[in-house]
Amino acid sequence: MRSGLISKGIAGQWEARPLPVFDVSVVVPVRDEVESLPYLLEAIASTLKNHRLSYEIICVDDGSTDGSAQYLKEQAQIRDDLKAVILRRNYGQTAAMAAGFYYACGKAVVTLDADLQNDPADIPLLLAKLEEGYDLVSGWRQRRHDAALTRLLPSKIANWLIRRITSVYIHDYGCSLKAYRAELVADMNLYGELHRFLPALAYIEGARITEIPVRHHARRFGQSKYGLSRTFRVLMDLLTIAFMKKFLTRPMHVFGLFGLISMLSGGVLGIYLTWVKFAFHEDIGNRPLLILAVLLLVTGVQLFCFGLLAELLMRTYHESQGRPIYRVREVVTKKQLQTNS
Secondary structure (H helix, E strand, O other): OOOOOEEEOOOOOEEEOOOOOEEEEEEEEEOOOOOOHHHHHHHHHHHHHHOOOOEEEEEEEOOOOOOHHHHHHHHHOOOOOEEEEEOOOOOOHHHHHHHHHHHOOEEEEEEOOOOOOEOHHHHHHHHHHHOOOOOEEEEEEOOOOOOHHHHHHHHHHHHHHHHHHHOOOOOOOOOOOEEEEHHHHHHOOOOOOHHHHHHHHHHHOOOOEEEEEEOEOOOOOOOOOOOHHHHHHHHHHHHHHHHHHHHOOOOHHHHHHHHHHHHHHHHHHHHHHHHHHHHHOOOOOOOHHHHHHHHHHHHHHHHHHHHHHHHHHHHHHHHHHOOOOOOOOOOOOHHHHHHHO
16 A cells, blocks of 8 residues: 555455555445445535645445445446445445545545535545644544434544543544554554544554544534444444554463463462361362362463463464564664765
8 A cells, every 4th residue: 555565455465556656545334325425526526626645545345335436436437536346245434544645646645424424624634634733633523423422422432432442532533534654554464343443543553643623514414334233243343442552462461461360379279178178088079169269270270371372373473474563663874874965
């Protein structure tokens, strides 16, 4: 995705990606938004042309059934600024965004929803903030036009919980309007439904993150694709992010720690029961403590083995893909400074 770097392709092989040829790539996941698309495409194009930015619009159709895919294909054949990526079926927003990132050829990548609730007029504001030295700029919908009970309240609770667990203190994780440096997007692999946690994933990669207030409009067409049903998925993904943040390169530290605690606890109980058996000649065969001691010992051994397997998988992940366990922001030398001057 990014200038001359080696990155992972859709088929899972490593390949050279093209040099950035646009100032910005706008990635729009689409699912059943055929009524909104004409207005959205014109709003994006008008805004970026007025700011004299070279751009491309990448609309990723995620299994639409209302004619969105056909409309995008027709428009892509007559517009020079539109690239339509049609997925074979509905894979979810995370997969749609990953596909958009893969095909993006801009120095910066901006994401937004296709429902017209995000305002394309805010894109230049995000890009300007990005130029201040940040790697990710997230939109903050201070005045949201959503249902209070089913959208606003769960969102406030989720944002508070995510901030507490990830230590990335932004107000609005759910806002799709975000701007990224291309090199940051190239470093992030998306799976499951991790699009909600892109700032946390970027933090793991060492990104500089900030947020700015953006506009939010009431939905003009159709209905929201999100509801309370996604709460369980969010919680499971949050646990994944919390683990990755602390133990991605050292899983033995968590599995091994709990394994040792479990084995030591089982060992102490076993020694105590042995002492009771021989010192007081008591029958310990029917005592619950014996079952607990055996259970703790077995669990401890299993956790320790899980830790060893996780370490092997982690090393395989990094070494097979050539991914270092660090990220370099820049390298400064005296020779480079003299050349620049």
